[in-house]
Amino acid sequence: MAGIYVDITDHVRATSQRQEAEEKLRALRDYSGLPCALLSVGGRIEQAGTAAAELFRTRLSDLVGRRAHTLLAATPDLRPLRRTWEGLITRRIRRAETSAVLLDTEGRQRRAQLHLSTVSGPVGRVAHVWAVVTDQSIAHEAHPPLTAAQIRILSLLAGGSTNAEIATSLKLSRQAVDYHLSRLRDLLGAETRPALIARAYVLGILAPRAWPPRPAATRDPLGSR
Template sequence: MDETGLTSLLPHLPVSWFADLAPAAAFIRDADGRYLWANHAYAHLYGTTRARVIGRYVHDIDAPADAEQVLALDQEVLERGKPVRHTLTYHRADGTSGHAAGHRFPVREGTRMCVAGIYIDISDYTRALQQRREAEESLCALRDHSGLPCAQISAGGRILQASAAAAELLGTRLSDLVGRRADTLLAPAPELLALRRGWHALIGRRSRRIQTSAVLVDARGRQRRARLHLTTVGRSAERATSVWALVTHQSLAHEVYPPLTAAQVRILALLAAGRSNAEIAASLHLSRQTVDYHLSRLRDLLDAPTRCALVARAYVLGILAPQTWPPRSATAGHPHSAT
């Protein structure tokens, strides 16, 4: 039907036809709480039909406690003579409860003042809000009591929220951490470029989650290597709204050392594998004296007095990967390495 046809039809349709079929629940009651009229949507709230509502009283429809509240609101409207907006809880015949929001207002039916109401059922909305609150409470409990350093980072790169463990890891107060740009907590490292590419892939929805490594800088300027697990948040089709970052496999916090050469990193890996100085020299095609010099230099750089201490320091500082054998550099280009 075109607009002209619909316009010509409207004057011939009774107003009650629209009210009866309106999706909003509506009713009219007299001062004694007797239903003079109700539409289908109102009856549906209670899981019944209009015929079983019209002509009956509030106490016939609602539980005693609910009926008293309903009648009290009716009296308030009649006494004030003005509309009242509120949200109420109602109970269905099967024992389940629902929530509705709307207005109640005075109307005149012949010589009597009555109460009319129009409501929208917000049960699903209320339930969704409750589920969201419970999910947020569960997330906060997990964040605060898991002991894991983690943070939610906005698509623009700012920390939205973080765990107390994250603040402790970075040697700062939680209030100072929230709102800070996340990239200010990262030290220059060879894998930083790959981390940025991965970040853009996450925000652009090309990846759902990534794992990578980075070097974190705490409030004292000390560095530590850590494994990062990044997961997107939000269901937008084009961009992720934020990213959760979880820190695992932390190395020992340490002062910044002079960069290690590629040869020094390879020597540390062979040393951790149990190779002797002669075997290291042969493997790397170096002289025995050169290997001795590098080991002496490494003990000074890493503050390790013995070979065993040197290997241990290489692991706790994150120079060597803790979960691989044979030993190797923690990254293709360690921040202490020239490669």
């Protein structure tokens, strides 16, 4: 009876390469000092480094097992981030650079650049996604909800516009601009124009490295900060 021989060389090579890649990623987690976590395709944190626990101001044991979406602030960045995640777990892409606003256990927010890469499982399916924080801003407290007009006024104010110029740019009356500025002083706890601008940057309302000034949430999520 003739025997049946199956060449498993390619399978063994692929398995070895996957194991080697996983070992390198574990080394990155343990020794690089970068905040990173291994996520299931359902978005649950299965492994994480101590730097990630420090970033979110929690214990490592409390971080592992948590749903990753609970660590993200509700910002316009979430929509493109969800599309990126879908692309990863459906194998349309293998890695991606994106950004998000992270939310720690004390309610403070910080914008971060994320490097996401897939880890293959059996029969080529995506088993996990490694998430590494490669850059991050200074943490800031959450700011009160502002209208689009109020945020635009802050941008123009930071650019040096007078009340009259703001009114002209936004096609508002001077009285409307004065009212919005008064409300902004109350909401942000700032009595003067310089203090109002400073608070807008400290709270992350305005993009810190953009000129002319613009809202932080409108930046390209893949762009540099």
